[in-house]
Amino acid sequence: MKRSAPPPRGSISPPAVKRKIDSTTTNKAVASFFKPASQKEPEKLTWRIVANSLIVGRYDAPNVPPQSRTLPVKIAAFDLDDTIIMPNIGRKWARSATSWRWFDTSVPGRLKQLYDEGYIVVVLSNQGNISLKDNAKSLQKDTASLGNLKSQIAAVFKQLDFPISFYAATAQDRYRKPRTGMWEEMLEDYDLHVGGAVDLANSFYIGDAAGREKTDKRKKDHATSDRDLAANIGINFRTPEEFFRNEITEPYDHVFEPRRYLEIASAKSASKDGDVTAPFKKNSPQELVIFCGSPGAGKSTFFWDVLQPLGYERVNQDILKTIIRMRTLKLENTGLILPVNTMCLSDAYALRHLRALPSTTMRSEL
Template structure:
């Protein structure tokens, strides 16, 4: 037997420790609804769908073209999600019902106020960390959602339930037309609410709020990672505010666009003509020539070929089309053997081939800046009907970084007869120019 401890009557008696009270996020209404028969249960307020295995759309509130009582023209208040409406409580990209907090305590009341003022409130968010393609296991009810998608739904379900307002969420998961600053999510919103006709949206009263605004680092925050939120608003034609400006009343800060496409429409950039460089207006000099085009992907080599070289009889050798270097060499050899002039896009192997046939070698150096090349590539890939006759896919960022790392400026002593320097000049119809002038790159890699 254990001996009982002696009792000390003089020692104060401590009360038992109190248990920590955990506050439930489940409302009494939700509990009551849970115990109702299925036929009497309230329908879910939040519905989800996926467009093109790419765009996630969540809609909280009533279905239908427009919330009841709202007439056109409609004022739209659009927001980014992360670091605008919510902030993470742990890892930056963690998702879950309890992984977030309001970016500022005023957020819920401001959003409710906008709704009361007749605004259609929506969220546009780039969600590149959400996978819709992995784990394509099929259960008894069809294909199951991925874990990352389920986590996002849990977080948005919690956020929107606390707001309890009619709100739509649009999340772009891939590098396609939906990703900001491209306007695909805005276009989808207009279609969902039947607002595609002229005058259906009051653009002068609509706005977008987001943190990707191109601001430099301050004592209160780090440098903005991009300008995609500011650029989206500009592409749509609505005003823009940062979260600090909208929710806290802060003064606008200086910002800088990473690339301003319209500047390249206004500025004449004459090509140089020195150190052995030929005049920028390239003209064929000999019956048979081999021309090497030196420039980054997206620098304008294809357009230059169609407008300048092809009319002069040059045959194009392009590895993106022919798919392998060996095939390019075989096709070029056949053209040269038939007496044709050839235009190629790399220097390796081609100088030796031209020397083998005893024909002059000329070089065209395209000077388009790296970020403008990224822009051109995105415009081309995302506008297949208007700007992409060859059906080119968008290139990964490493293609542009790799070119810069490997670039060695061409020199006459390599065997070139001359070097023509070509600066970028946009060429296209007014419709193509209007599309090209918008912002297309979410985040530059160069």
Template sequence: MSEGGVKRAASPTRAISPPPLRRKVATVTKKSVANFFTPASQKKPEPITWRILGTSLIVGKYVPEKSAPQTVSEQARRIASFDLDSTLIKTISGNTFPKSPKDWQWWDPAVPGKLKELNSEGYQVVIFSNQKMIKVQKDIKHGNSESKSLSNFKEKMTAVMTQLDIPISVYAATTDPEYRKPRLGMWREFQDDYDLDVSGIDLKGSFFIGDAAGRPGDHSNVDRGFGTNAGMVFKTPEEFFLAHPPMEVPEIFDPESYIKSAPGSPRESESFARKHPLELVIFCGSPGSGKSTYFWKNLEPLGYERVNQDILGTNPEARKSLPGIAFADYGRRYQAPTLDEGFEDITPVEFEFKGTDEEKELWRQYWI
């Protein structure tokens, strides 16, 4: 140090280290110690359990800590079932898809109180939701046991069910069309999980609430179709939670109306007859409309040969299941053939159901 008592300036080239951090002392509570040594059989069960079926169905079940154990009753159960997005919850951000697991709020302030009321009245409350954006596959690249989209969904649903704090389950279908609404894969899984084949379901006293109702502006009518397929009463969130009158819906395809009820129905088609030794018959119809079935039943016995994309193999996409939007596009672009195009005759073929009662039940359902 110099005579003036002035300290030497620090060298600008010398590394300046931050002060050392104090080591945090980990504390262990008596509760955590006791829980660690408690036998598994004596530990309290977790309120939420999750399981994955294949790569297409996510099932979460919430049982409150003070909930009475479920008993098998001989009385038919009433089911209060709901869609999730735009029915029970909506995003805070206003986006169609949430930005994060915390980007949600109740669709209306009346929602949680209404669900708790239904539980107190003896309804089994359950959520059925199509969640195509969720990837069930594990995130191996980043060393995670599950994908980020699945983790986010679990976190969000844990918050939703915890706030409700009533016995409730959520079924979320990702990619497999058999589980996705309007098909009944989720509904059947729910019946198995709750042993409802024992007590049965009071379908007249049960209902399904969803926003995809086929109204102008709705993205689809899969919720209405799901409720109809299951045999439950269907309502929109506005009708159920806000007591709005039902909105008029444009005429929706009704598969029931296309099933022949009895022999001699006006829909019954006439038998096909060959008119010339050499003929070319062209079928005009969308995928799944019955062209192949008609050929095998009416033309193949008469010696006709069949040519299509399935046989030629020129279009690999021809064998894939199509979404509802594709059929809507077919309907929009369809132009009925005319004699002016050079055809000798045009024969409309009305749909005529032939099959067992079990097959008829399948034909009565909505599939897309």
């Protein structure tokens, strides 16, 4: 019987090599982890959410000397996208700490100069694509979109490194530009909500949504919300090209500017002696006055203050409870039983029949 060959003394395969894995955790991070909370440096950038809608970030730089401000203070407010920063070349907007570049190389120095001159510097931005809903499948409190936005703002503010605040409206509510909710929240945060605390004449807002037409260098502006925000607040407005690059101001005329309309109307209504004529007169014994305006526009107030003292009666959907009853009253009773009526028309069908009513003068108040 043959003996089996003895096993080889050495392994055929080369011996396993012990590989050293480099740790990404630094000694500083380990020391910070075990350091008591009372000994840790406070975070420079703190966040909070207002009314589950508005994102507020406030950056404090302890090493920067505090401003010596006296009332009234000047405020320099800016939009974020395509105003302070813009996407990296060849990329669309993607929120991260590295997916951006300055709109112009002068941006950091110009913003720091404003702070040194005593301005409060803030960023007011619409961010409708940011979700504030908690993800039930994840232990993280922030959604991915919110986390990416925070990372980007942290990177931007770290390079600026002076006290500055960020406000982002995520819903279609009072905070969204051109509404003034973000501005009002900022005034509360800086204790500037009392009258006369802000130097409106020397404050300004810079943004790219200015209603400009397309040029060889730029696409047509997507909106006028930045320009309208400045008008609603009562401060000056400039585009980022005008402010950072000293480009010539492009001509622009609002399609409808309430302040200008009121000034013109006031000038027309004033007589030579300086007396103001009545805002509304009763021109005929039987009239139909149509109010058309969004909720809260002042339709009811105008009726109680102006029309009721003149003998007008009021009809609206709130009183009639249903649209069907309101249409019936429009077609059958308007101008026949009630001496004078005020109502909101809901469709063109009813309007055609109202025009056919005899001896009824129609007037509209927009």
